[in-house]
Amino acid sequence: MLPAAESYEELVARFRWRIPPAFNIAEACCDRWADGSGRVAVVHVRPNGPPERITFDALRSSSARVAHVLKAQGVGRGDRVAVLLAQGPEAAIAHLAIYRIGAIAVPLFQLFGPDALEFRLRDCGACAVVTDDVGLAKLDGVRDRLGDLRVILNADGARPGVLSLWEEAGRARDDVPPLATAADDPALIIYTSGTTGSPKGALLAHRVLLGHLPGVEMPQELFPHPGDLFWTPADWAWIGGLLDVLLPSLYHGVPVLAHRMAKFDPEYAFRLLAAHGVRNAFLPPTALRMMRQVAEPGRFGHHLRSIGSGGETLGAEALEWGRSAFGLTINEFYGQTECNLIIANCAGLMPVRPGSMGRAVPGHHVAILDAAGRPPAAGEPGVIAVRRPDPVMFLGYWNNPEATAAKFSGDWLLTGDTGVQEEDGSFRFIGRADDVITSGGYRIGPGEVEDCLMRHPSVAMAAVIGLPDALRTEAVTAVIVPAPGAAPTPALAEEIRGFVRQRLAAHLYPRRVVFAETLPMTATGKVMRGTLRQTLGSGAGPADP
DSSP states (O other), X not given: OOXXXXXXXXXXXXXXXXXXXXXXXXXXHTGGGOSXXXXXXXXXXXXXXXXXXXXXXXXXXXXXXXXXXXXXXXXXXXXXXXEEOOSSHHHHHHHHHHHHTTOEEEEOXXXXXXXXXXXXXXXXXXSEEEEOHHHHHHHTTTGGGOTTOOEEEETTOOBTTBEEHHHHHHTSXXXXXXXXXXXXXXXXXXEEOOSSSSOEEEEEETTHHHHHHHHHHTTTTSSOOTTOOEEOSSOTTSHHHIIIIIHHHHHTTOOEEEXXXXXXXXXXXXXXXXXXXXXXXXXXXXXXXXXXXXXXXXXXXXXXXXXXXXXXXXXXXXXXXXXXXXXXXXXXXXXXTTEEEEEEOOTTTSOOOTTEEEEEOTTOOEEEEOTTSSOOOTTOOEEEEEESOOTTBOOEETTOHHHHHHTEETTEEEEEEEEEEOTTSOEEEEEESSOOEEXXXXXXOHHHHHHHHTTSTTEEEEEEEEEEETTTEEEEEEEEEEOTTOOOOHXXXXXXXXXXXXXXXXXXXXXXXXXXXXXXXXXXXOBOHHHHHHHHTTOSOOOOO
Protein backbone atom coordinates (compact mmCIF):
# COMPACT_ATOMS: atom_id res chain seq x y z
CA MET A 1 0.00 0.00 0.00
CA LEU A 2 2.92 2.39 0.62
CA PRO A 3 4.26 4.07 -2.52
CA ALA A 4 7.93 4.07 -3.49
CA ALA A 5 9.71 7.04 -1.93
CA GLU A 6 13.17 8.39 -1.22
CA SER A 7 12.27 10.06 2.09
CA TYR A 8 9.69 9.93 4.86
CA GLU A 9 8.28 13.28 3.75
CA GLU A 10 7.78 12.00 0.20
CA LEU A 11 6.17 8.84 1.55
CA VAL A 12 3.62 10.84 3.53
CA ALA A 13 2.92 13.22 0.66
CA ARG A 14 2.26 10.41 -1.80
CA PHE A 15 0.22 8.13 0.47
CA ARG A 16 -3.54 7.75 0.16
CA TRP A 17 -5.82 5.21 1.85
CA ARG A 18 -7.58 2.81 -0.52
CA ILE A 19 -10.41 1.29 1.53
CA PRO A 20 -13.15 -0.17 -0.70
CA PRO A 21 -16.74 -0.28 0.60
CA ALA A 22 -16.75 -4.10 0.32
CA PHE A 23 -13.80 -6.07 1.64
CA ASN A 24 -13.31 -9.62 2.92
CA ILE A 25 -10.03 -10.80 4.42
CA ALA A 26 -10.37 -14.33 2.95
CA GLU A 27 -10.78 -12.97 -0.58
CA ALA A 28 -7.90 -10.54 -0.20
CA CYS A 29 -5.49 -12.93 1.51
CA CYS A 30 -6.27 -16.14 -0.32
CA ASP A 31 -8.69 -16.40 -3.21
CA ARG A 32 -7.19 -13.68 -5.39
CA TRP A 33 -3.85 -15.52 -5.33
CA ALA A 34 -5.37 -18.98 -5.88
CA ASP A 35 -5.06 -18.90 -9.67
CA GLY A 36 -3.69 -22.39 -10.28
CA SER A 37 -0.11 -21.15 -10.46
CA GLY A 38 1.02 -23.02 -7.35
CA ARG A 39 2.16 -19.85 -5.60
CA VAL A 40 3.41 -20.75 -2.09
CA ALA A 41 1.49 -19.28 0.86
CA VAL A 42 2.88 -21.09 3.92
CA VAL A 43 6.18 -22.88 4.48
CA HIS A 44 5.47 -25.20 7.39
CA VAL A 45 8.55 -26.31 9.30
CA ARG A 46 7.48 -29.56 10.96
CA PRO A 47 9.23 -31.23 13.91
CA ASN A 48 10.08 -34.19 11.69
CA GLY A 49 10.49 -34.37 7.97
CA PRO A 50 11.10 -31.76 5.30
CA PRO A 51 9.23 -28.44 5.26
CA GLU A 52 5.71 -28.59 3.87
CA ARG A 53 4.99 -25.99 1.19
CA ILE A 54 1.30 -25.07 1.09
CA THR A 55 0.05 -23.17 -1.93
CA PHE A 56 -2.63 -20.52 -2.10
CA ASP A 57 -4.64 -22.99 -4.21
CA ALA A 58 -4.55 -25.54 -1.40
CA LEU A 59 -5.27 -22.85 1.19
CA ARG A 60 -8.35 -21.76 -0.76
CA SER A 61 -9.67 -25.30 -1.15
CA SER A 62 -9.05 -26.27 2.48
CA SER A 63 -10.50 -23.07 3.93
CA ALA A 64 -13.57 -23.38 1.69
CA ARG A 65 -14.13 -26.96 2.87
CA VAL A 66 -13.83 -25.92 6.52
CA ALA A 67 -16.19 -23.04 5.80
CA HIS A 68 -18.68 -25.55 4.41
CA VAL A 69 -18.34 -27.65 7.59
CA LEU A 70 -18.99 -24.62 9.78
CA LYS A 71 -22.06 -23.65 7.73
CA ALA A 72 -23.37 -27.23 7.92
CA GLN A 73 -23.10 -26.96 11.72
CA GLY A 74 -25.25 -23.84 11.71
CA VAL A 75 -22.43 -21.29 12.03
CA GLY A 76 -23.16 -18.12 10.11
CA ARG A 77 -22.61 -14.42 9.75
CA GLY A 78 -21.70 -12.68 13.00
CA ASP A 79 -21.25 -15.91 15.00
CA ARG A 80 -18.08 -16.11 17.06
CA VAL A 81 -15.69 -18.99 16.30
CA ALA A 82 -12.62 -19.47 18.50
CA VAL A 83 -9.31 -20.59 17.01
CA LEU A 84 -7.37 -22.44 19.71
CA LEU A 85 -4.37 -23.54 17.67
CA ALA A 86 -0.63 -22.89 17.68
CA GLN A 87 1.24 -21.34 14.75
CA GLY A 88 0.70 -23.62 11.75
CA PRO A 89 -1.35 -24.26 8.59
CA GLU A 90 -4.47 -25.31 10.52
CA ALA A 91 -4.65 -21.89 12.22
CA ALA A 92 -4.36 -20.05 8.89
CA ILE A 93 -7.02 -22.28 7.30
CA ALA A 94 -9.39 -21.83 10.25
CA HIS A 95 -9.10 -18.05 10.15
CA LEU A 96 -9.73 -17.87 6.41
CA ALA A 97 -12.72 -20.21 6.71
CA ILE A 98 -14.28 -18.03 9.41
CA TYR A 99 -13.82 -14.80 7.45
CA ARG A 100 -15.15 -16.56 4.34
CA ILE A 101 -18.61 -17.04 5.88
CA GLY A 102 -18.77 -13.67 7.61
CA ALA A 103 -18.32 -15.12 11.09
CA ILE A 104 -16.05 -13.51 13.71
CA ALA A 105 -12.74 -15.20 14.58
CA VAL A 106 -11.61 -15.23 18.21
CA PRO A 107 -7.92 -16.24 18.36
CA LEU A 108 -6.95 -17.83 21.68
CA PHE A 109 -3.46 -18.52 22.99
CA GLN A 110 -2.95 -22.28 23.32
CA LEU A 111 -0.99 -21.83 26.53
CA PHE A 112 -3.99 -20.28 28.27
CA GLY A 113 -5.25 -22.26 31.24
CA PRO A 114 -8.88 -23.29 31.67
CA ASP A 115 -9.93 -20.18 33.63
CA ALA A 116 -8.57 -17.83 30.98
CA LEU A 117 -10.20 -19.82 28.19
CA GLU A 118 -13.54 -20.08 29.96
CA PHE A 119 -13.79 -16.34 30.52
CA ARG A 120 -13.03 -15.44 26.91
CA LEU A 121 -15.26 -18.11 25.38
CA ARG A 122 -18.12 -17.20 27.69
CA ASP A 123 -17.69 -13.44 27.22
CA CYS A 124 -17.78 -13.58 23.41
CA GLY A 125 -20.46 -16.29 23.30
CA ALA A 126 -18.42 -18.53 20.99
CA CYS A 127 -20.60 -21.16 19.30
CA ALA A 128 -17.70 -23.12 17.84
CA VAL A 129 -14.02 -23.84 18.50
CA VAL A 130 -11.39 -25.09 16.05
CA THR A 131 -8.59 -26.76 18.00
CA ASP A 132 -6.40 -29.86 18.37
CA ASP A 133 -5.76 -32.38 21.14
CA VAL A 134 -3.65 -29.86 23.09
CA GLY A 135 -6.44 -27.30 23.12
CA LEU A 136 -9.10 -29.95 23.67
CA ALA A 137 -7.42 -31.01 26.91
CA LYS A 138 -7.73 -27.42 28.13
CA LEU A 139 -11.40 -27.26 27.14
CA ASP A 140 -12.41 -30.56 28.75
CA GLY A 141 -12.80 -29.04 32.21
CA VAL A 142 -14.86 -26.03 31.12
CA ARG A 143 -16.87 -26.94 28.01
CA ASP A 144 -19.90 -28.06 30.02
CA ARG A 145 -20.13 -24.55 31.48
CA LEU A 146 -20.17 -22.85 28.08
CA GLY A 147 -23.84 -22.72 27.13
CA ASP A 148 -23.25 -21.14 23.70
CA LEU A 149 -20.63 -23.66 22.59
CA ARG A 150 -22.23 -26.14 20.16
CA VAL A 151 -19.41 -27.34 17.92
CA ILE A 152 -15.80 -28.39 18.49
CA LEU A 153 -13.70 -29.29 15.44
CA ASN A 154 -10.50 -31.14 16.29
CA ALA A 155 -7.59 -31.19 13.84
CA ASP A 156 -6.29 -34.35 15.55
CA GLY A 157 -9.44 -36.39 14.99
CA ALA A 158 -12.87 -37.19 16.41
CA ARG A 159 -13.36 -37.56 20.16
CA PRO A 160 -16.52 -38.04 22.24
CA GLY A 161 -18.73 -35.05 21.46
CA VAL A 162 -16.05 -33.63 19.15
CA LEU A 163 -15.92 -33.72 15.34
CA SER A 164 -12.81 -34.46 13.28
CA LEU A 165 -11.92 -31.30 11.40
CA TRP A 166 -10.31 -33.10 8.47
CA GLU A 167 -12.77 -35.97 8.19
CA GLU A 168 -15.63 -33.49 8.01
CA ALA A 169 -13.71 -31.27 5.59
CA GLY A 170 -12.87 -34.26 3.41
CA ARG A 171 -16.58 -34.84 2.81
CA ALA A 172 -17.33 -31.16 2.20
CA ARG A 173 -17.41 -29.14 -1.00
CA ASP A 174 -14.83 -26.46 -1.70
CA ASP A 175 -17.19 -24.11 -3.53
CA VAL A 176 -17.87 -21.68 -0.68
CA PRO A 177 -16.92 -18.22 -1.99
CA PRO A 178 -16.13 -15.40 0.45
CA LEU A 179 -19.22 -13.57 1.66
CA ALA A 180 -19.61 -10.02 0.37
CA THR A 181 -18.79 -8.32 3.64
CA ALA A 182 -18.47 -4.58 4.07
CA ALA A 183 -15.09 -3.23 5.08
CA ASP A 184 -16.65 -2.14 8.38
CA ASP A 185 -18.20 -5.53 9.14
CA PRO A 186 -16.68 -7.29 12.19
CA ALA A 187 -14.06 -9.95 11.53
CA LEU A 188 -12.10 -10.48 14.75
CA ILE A 189 -12.24 -10.25 18.52
CA ILE A 190 -8.83 -10.08 20.14
CA TYR A 191 -8.78 -9.97 23.92
CA THR A 192 -6.60 -7.32 25.49
CA SER A 193 -5.89 -6.88 29.18
CA GLY A 194 -6.79 -3.63 30.90
CA THR A 195 -5.81 -2.20 34.23
CA THR A 196 -8.68 -3.53 36.30
CA GLY A 197 -11.19 -6.32 36.11
CA SER A 198 -11.44 -8.84 33.32
CA PRO A 199 -9.88 -8.75 29.83
CA LYS A 200 -11.77 -6.84 27.14
CA GLY A 201 -12.51 -8.10 23.64
CA ALA A 202 -11.41 -5.60 21.00
CA LEU A 203 -13.76 -5.97 18.04
CA LEU A 204 -11.95 -5.41 14.74
CA ALA A 205 -13.46 -4.96 11.26
CA HIS A 206 -12.30 -6.56 8.00
CA ARG A 207 -10.70 -3.19 7.14
CA VAL A 208 -8.28 -3.63 10.05
CA LEU A 209 -6.03 -5.62 7.71
CA LEU A 210 -5.81 -2.73 5.25
CA GLY A 211 -5.22 -0.39 8.18
CA HIS A 212 -2.25 -2.51 9.26
CA LEU A 213 -0.51 -2.61 5.89
CA PRO A 214 1.39 0.73 6.02
CA GLY A 215 2.55 -0.06 9.57
CA VAL A 216 3.86 -3.45 8.46
CA GLU A 217 5.46 -2.20 5.26
CA MET A 218 7.30 0.74 6.83
CA PRO A 219 9.40 -1.05 9.51
CA GLN A 220 9.95 -3.95 7.09
CA GLU A 221 11.71 -1.55 4.72
CA LEU A 222 8.85 -1.03 2.25
CA PHE A 223 7.72 -4.66 2.25
CA PRO A 224 7.24 -6.59 0.03
CA HIS A 225 10.23 -7.09 -2.22
CA PRO A 226 10.70 -9.99 -4.65
CA GLY A 227 11.86 -13.11 -2.79
CA ASP A 228 10.56 -12.01 0.64
CA LEU A 229 9.71 -14.65 3.25
CA PHE A 230 8.30 -13.54 6.63
CA TRP A 231 8.62 -15.20 10.06
CA THR A 232 7.93 -14.36 13.67
CA PRO A 233 8.16 -16.43 16.84
CA ALA A 234 5.07 -14.55 18.09
CA ASP A 235 2.03 -16.80 18.24
CA TRP A 236 -0.69 -16.11 15.69
CA ALA A 237 -3.20 -15.88 18.54
CA TRP A 238 -1.78 -12.42 19.29
CA ILE A 239 -2.20 -9.36 17.13
CA GLY A 240 1.59 -9.20 16.64
CA GLY A 241 1.65 -12.62 14.97
CA LEU A 242 -1.69 -12.50 13.16
CA LEU A 243 -1.94 -8.92 11.88
CA ASP A 244 1.71 -7.88 11.91
CA VAL A 245 2.91 -10.96 9.99
CA LEU A 246 0.51 -13.70 8.81
CA LEU A 247 -2.36 -11.82 7.18
CA PRO A 248 -0.32 -8.92 5.69
CA SER A 249 2.06 -11.43 4.12
CA LEU A 250 -0.75 -13.44 2.58
CA TYR A 251 -2.41 -10.22 1.40
CA HIS A 252 0.76 -9.42 -0.56
CA GLY A 253 1.12 -12.98 -1.85
CA VAL A 254 4.30 -13.43 0.21
CA PRO A 255 4.93 -16.81 1.89
CA VAL A 256 4.97 -17.06 5.68
CA LEU A 257 7.22 -19.43 7.60
CA ALA A 258 5.14 -21.34 10.17
CA HIS A 259 6.78 -23.18 13.03
CA ARG A 260 5.40 -24.39 16.33
CA MET A 261 8.13 -23.45 18.82
CA ALA A 262 7.16 -24.82 22.24
CA LYS A 263 9.73 -22.60 23.94
CA PHE A 264 11.83 -19.92 22.33
CA ASP A 265 15.34 -21.22 21.67
CA PRO A 266 17.59 -18.33 20.54
CA GLU A 267 20.26 -20.49 18.89
CA TYR A 268 17.61 -22.49 17.04
CA ALA A 269 16.04 -19.19 15.92
CA PHE A 270 19.33 -18.22 14.25
CA ARG A 271 19.48 -21.61 12.53
CA LEU A 272 15.84 -21.35 11.42
CA LEU A 273 16.37 -17.91 9.89
CA ALA A 274 19.41 -19.10 7.95
CA ALA A 275 18.19 -22.53 6.88
CA HIS A 276 14.95 -21.32 5.34
CA GLY A 277 16.13 -18.05 3.83
CA VAL A 278 13.89 -15.81 5.93
CA ARG A 279 14.07 -12.26 4.61
CA ASN A 280 11.73 -10.41 7.00
CA ALA A 281 11.16 -10.93 10.70
CA PHE A 282 9.18 -9.54 13.57
CA LEU A 283 11.29 -10.27 16.65
CA PRO A 284 9.92 -9.03 19.99
CA PRO A 285 12.49 -7.34 22.25
CA THR A 286 12.61 -10.30 24.65
CA ALA A 287 13.49 -12.62 21.76
CA LEU A 288 16.22 -10.20 20.69
CA ARG A 289 17.63 -10.09 24.24
CA MET A 290 17.82 -13.86 24.31
CA MET A 291 19.43 -13.97 20.87
CA ARG A 292 22.05 -11.48 22.05
CA GLN A 293 23.28 -14.15 24.48
CA VAL A 294 24.26 -16.45 21.59
CA ALA A 295 27.99 -16.28 20.83
CA GLU A 296 29.22 -15.43 17.35
CA PRO A 297 25.85 -14.94 15.63
CA GLY A 298 27.61 -14.40 12.31
CA ARG A 299 28.48 -18.10 12.11
CA PHE A 300 24.88 -18.99 11.24
CA GLY A 301 24.60 -16.79 8.17
CA HIS A 302 21.29 -15.23 7.19
CA HIS A 303 19.33 -13.72 4.32
CA LEU A 304 17.46 -11.05 6.28
CA ARG A 305 16.81 -7.66 4.76
CA SER A 306 14.49 -6.28 7.50
CA ILE A 307 13.65 -6.79 11.17
CA GLY A 308 10.85 -5.06 13.02
CA SER A 309 10.39 -5.06 16.78
CA GLY A 310 7.69 -3.67 19.03
CA GLY A 311 6.05 -3.97 22.41
CA GLU A 312 8.98 -2.56 24.38
CA THR A 313 11.53 0.17 23.74
CA LEU A 314 14.83 -0.82 22.14
CA GLY A 315 17.95 0.75 23.59
CA ALA A 316 21.22 1.75 21.98
CA GLU A 317 22.87 -1.57 22.81
CA ALA A 318 20.14 -3.57 21.08
CA LEU A 319 20.36 -1.39 17.97
CA GLU A 320 24.13 -1.70 17.78
CA TRP A 321 24.00 -5.45 18.39
CA GLY A 322 21.45 -5.80 15.57
CA ARG A 323 23.73 -3.96 13.17
CA SER A 324 26.64 -6.17 14.18
CA ALA A 325 24.73 -9.48 14.16
CA PHE A 326 22.57 -8.94 11.07
CA GLY A 327 24.17 -6.05 9.22
CA LEU A 328 20.94 -4.03 9.34
CA THR A 329 19.06 -1.66 11.63
CA ILE A 330 16.18 -3.08 13.65
CA ASN A 331 13.15 -0.86 13.14
CA GLU A 332 11.04 -0.27 16.23
CA PHE A 333 7.29 0.27 15.91
CA TYR A 334 4.41 1.08 18.24
CA GLY A 335 0.71 0.37 18.60
CA GLN A 336 -1.83 -1.52 20.65
CA THR A 337 -4.62 -3.96 19.85
CA GLU A 338 -7.25 -1.21 19.69
CA CYS A 339 -5.20 0.83 17.20
CA ASN A 340 -2.09 -0.98 16.06
CA LEU A 341 1.06 -0.04 14.10
CA ILE A 342 0.62 3.72 14.10
CA ILE A 343 4.26 4.78 14.71
CA ALA A 344 7.34 3.20 13.15
CA ASN A 345 10.93 3.59 12.10
CA CYS A 346 12.28 2.86 8.63
CA ALA A 347 16.06 3.00 8.48
CA GLY A 348 16.01 3.28 4.68
CA LEU A 349 14.09 6.56 4.86
CA MET A 350 15.05 8.21 8.15
CA PRO A 351 17.72 8.12 10.85
CA VAL A 352 16.92 5.63 13.63
CA ARG A 353 17.86 6.88 17.08
CA PRO A 354 17.97 4.83 20.30
CA GLY A 355 14.78 5.28 22.31
CA SER A 356 12.80 6.64 19.38
CA MET A 357 9.71 4.74 18.20
CA GLY A 358 9.90 6.58 14.88
CA ARG A 359 7.35 8.81 13.21
CA ALA A 360 3.65 8.51 12.51
CA VAL A 361 2.96 5.86 9.90
CA PRO A 362 1.42 7.48 6.81
CA GLY A 363 -2.35 7.63 7.03
CA HIS A 364 -2.48 7.91 10.84
CA HIS A 365 -2.92 11.19 12.72
CA VAL A 366 -0.94 10.67 15.95
CA ALA A 367 -0.45 13.36 18.58
CA ILE A 368 0.65 13.94 22.16
CA LEU A 369 -2.11 15.46 24.29
CA ASP A 370 -1.87 17.05 27.73
CA ALA A 371 -4.45 16.75 30.51
CA ALA A 372 -6.57 19.44 28.85
CA GLY A 373 -6.60 17.56 25.54
CA ARG A 374 -4.21 19.98 23.82
CA PRO A 375 -0.80 19.30 22.23
CA PRO A 376 1.98 20.39 24.62
CA ALA A 377 5.22 21.99 23.48
CA ALA A 378 7.66 19.76 21.62
CA GLY A 379 9.53 17.55 24.05
CA GLU A 380 6.86 17.85 26.76
CA PRO A 381 5.13 14.63 27.89
CA GLY A 382 1.51 13.72 27.34
CA VAL A 383 -0.76 10.86 26.35
CA ILE A 384 -0.21 9.25 22.94
CA ALA A 385 -3.47 9.69 21.01
CA VAL A 386 -4.82 8.77 17.57
CA ARG A 387 -7.59 10.65 15.77
CA ARG A 388 -10.58 8.85 14.31
CA PRO A 389 -11.72 7.79 11.80
CA ASP A 390 -8.81 5.46 11.14
CA PRO A 391 -8.96 2.13 9.24
CA VAL A 392 -6.85 0.29 11.82
CA MET A 393 -8.93 1.46 14.79
CA PHE A 394 -11.18 -1.02 16.59
CA LEU A 395 -14.97 -0.91 16.40
CA GLY A 396 -15.25 -1.04 20.18
CA TYR A 397 -15.02 -3.47 23.08
CA TRP A 398 -17.31 -6.46 22.78
CA ASN A 399 -20.44 -5.93 24.89
CA ASN A 400 -18.71 -3.14 26.82
CA PRO A 401 -19.89 0.30 25.64
CA GLU A 402 -18.74 1.97 28.87
CA ALA A 403 -15.14 0.86 28.37
CA THR A 404 -15.34 1.85 24.70
CA ALA A 405 -16.53 5.35 25.57
CA ALA A 406 -13.78 5.70 28.19
CA LYS A 407 -11.15 4.97 25.53
CA PHE A 408 -11.99 8.18 23.67
CA SER A 409 -11.89 11.90 24.29
CA GLY A 410 -13.90 13.41 21.48
CA ASP A 411 -12.38 12.13 18.25
CA TRP A 412 -9.15 11.05 19.93
CA LEU A 413 -8.44 7.49 20.98
CA LEU A 414 -6.28 7.65 24.10
CA THR A 415 -3.74 4.83 24.21
CA GLY A 416 -3.07 5.22 27.93
CA ASP A 417 0.67 5.42 27.19
CA THR A 418 2.70 8.57 27.74
CA GLY A 419 5.32 9.88 25.37
CA VAL A 420 6.84 12.97 23.84
CA GLN A 421 7.07 14.25 20.29
CA GLU A 422 10.40 15.77 19.36
CA GLU A 423 10.97 18.79 17.12
CA ASP A 424 11.52 16.54 14.08
CA GLY A 425 8.15 14.81 14.58
CA SER A 426 9.53 11.56 16.00
CA PHE A 427 7.98 9.98 19.10
CA ARG A 428 9.64 8.70 22.23
CA PHE A 429 7.93 6.36 24.68
CA ILE A 430 8.02 7.36 28.36
CA GLY A 431 5.71 5.02 30.21
CA ARG A 432 2.20 3.92 30.85
CA ALA A 433 -0.50 6.10 32.31
CA ASP A 434 -2.19 2.93 33.56
CA ASP A 435 -1.06 -0.23 35.32
CA VAL A 436 -0.57 -2.51 32.33
CA ILE A 437 2.57 -4.62 32.71
CA THR A 438 4.91 -5.12 29.75
CA SER A 439 6.61 -8.48 30.20
CA GLY A 440 8.28 -10.56 27.52
CA GLY A 441 6.49 -8.62 24.78
CA TYR A 442 3.05 -9.23 26.34
CA ARG A 443 0.83 -6.47 27.71
CA ILE A 444 -0.64 -7.87 30.92
CA GLY A 445 -3.46 -6.36 32.90
CA PRO A 446 -3.21 -6.97 36.66
CA GLY A 447 -6.96 -7.52 37.13
CA GLU A 448 -7.14 -11.02 35.66
CA VAL A 449 -4.08 -12.19 37.63
CA GLU A 450 -5.39 -10.66 40.86
CA ASP A 451 -8.74 -12.39 40.39
CA CYS A 452 -6.97 -15.72 40.07
CA LEU A 453 -4.75 -15.08 43.10
CA MET A 454 -7.78 -14.33 45.25
CA ARG A 455 -9.06 -17.84 44.60
CA HIS A 456 -6.07 -19.32 46.43
CA PRO A 457 -7.10 -20.24 50.00
CA SER A 458 -3.92 -18.76 51.50
CA VAL A 459 -4.40 -15.32 49.91
CA ALA A 460 -6.35 -12.65 51.78
CA MET A 461 -5.48 -9.72 49.49
CA ALA A 462 -3.42 -9.41 46.32
CA ALA A 463 -2.05 -6.69 44.08
CA VAL A 464 -0.15 -7.31 40.85
CA ILE A 465 2.45 -4.89 39.49
CA GLY A 466 5.39 -4.95 37.10
CA LEU A 467 8.91 -4.50 38.44
CA PRO A 468 12.06 -3.94 36.37
CA ASP A 469 13.55 -7.10 34.90
CA ALA A 470 16.64 -7.27 32.69
CA LEU A 471 15.26 -9.96 30.38
CA ARG A 472 11.53 -9.25 30.22
CA THR A 473 11.48 -5.46 30.77
CA GLU A 474 9.12 -6.08 33.71
CA ALA A 475 8.49 -9.15 35.85
CA VAL A 476 4.92 -9.84 36.91
CA THR A 477 5.04 -9.38 40.69
CA ALA A 478 2.34 -10.39 43.16
CA VAL A 479 2.16 -8.57 46.49
CA ILE A 480 0.27 -10.90 48.81
CA VAL A 481 -1.36 -10.39 52.19
CA PRO A 482 -1.58 -13.98 53.52
CA ALA A 483 -4.85 -15.32 54.86
CA PRO A 484 -5.04 -15.89 58.64
CA GLY A 485 -3.00 -18.93 59.56
CA ALA A 486 -0.99 -18.96 56.31
CA ALA A 487 2.76 -18.64 56.77
CA PRO A 488 4.55 -16.38 54.23
CA THR A 489 7.18 -18.94 53.23
CA PRO A 490 9.12 -19.63 50.02
CA ALA A 491 7.08 -22.80 49.67
CA LEU A 492 3.84 -20.81 49.69
CA ALA A 493 5.27 -18.40 47.14
CA GLU A 494 6.09 -21.29 44.83
CA GLU A 495 2.64 -22.79 45.36
CA ILE A 496 1.01 -19.47 44.43
CA ARG A 497 3.11 -19.19 41.27
CA GLY A 498 2.07 -22.66 40.17
CA PHE A 499 -1.56 -21.97 41.03
CA VAL A 500 -1.73 -19.03 38.61
CA ARG A 501 0.38 -20.66 35.93
CA GLN A 502 -1.89 -23.69 35.81
CA ARG A 503 -5.12 -21.67 35.68
CA LEU A 504 -4.17 -18.75 33.44
CA ALA A 505 -1.00 -19.01 31.36
CA ALA A 506 2.77 -19.20 31.63
CA HIS A 507 3.21 -15.55 30.68
CA LEU A 508 0.69 -14.38 33.31
CA TYR A 509 1.92 -16.07 36.48
CA PRO A 510 3.85 -13.93 39.00
CA ARG A 511 7.56 -14.54 38.66
CA ARG A 512 8.05 -12.67 41.91
CA VAL A 513 5.91 -13.08 45.02
CA VAL A 514 6.25 -10.54 47.83
CA PHE A 515 4.43 -10.93 51.16
CA ALA A 516 3.11 -7.89 53.01
CA GLU A 517 1.00 -7.21 56.09
CA THR A 518 -1.19 -4.66 54.30
CA LEU A 519 -1.64 -3.06 50.89
CA PRO A 520 -1.64 0.72 50.35
CA MET A 521 -5.17 1.90 49.58
CA THR A 522 -6.85 5.09 48.46
CA ALA A 523 -9.67 6.61 50.51
CA THR A 524 -12.14 4.84 48.21
CA GLY A 525 -10.52 1.44 48.75
CA LYS A 526 -8.48 1.13 45.53
CA VAL A 527 -5.05 -0.47 45.67
CA MET A 528 -2.31 2.07 45.04
CA ARG A 529 -0.19 0.07 42.62
CA GLY A 530 2.00 3.07 41.86
CA THR A 531 2.94 3.28 45.53
CA LEU A 532 3.84 -0.40 45.53
CA ARG A 533 6.07 0.06 42.49
CA GLN A 534 7.85 2.98 44.12
CA THR A 535 8.25 1.13 47.43
CA LEU A 536 9.49 -2.15 46.02
CA GLY A 537 11.43 -0.85 43.02
CA SER A 538 13.83 -3.54 41.94
CA GLY A 539 14.34 -4.87 45.45
CA ALA A 540 11.71 -7.58 45.40
CA GLY A 541 14.20 -10.37 44.96
CA PRO A 542 15.05 -12.44 41.88
CA ALA A 543 12.39 -13.31 39.35
CA ASP A 544 11.46 -16.89 38.57
CA PRO A 545 13.46 -17.86 35.44
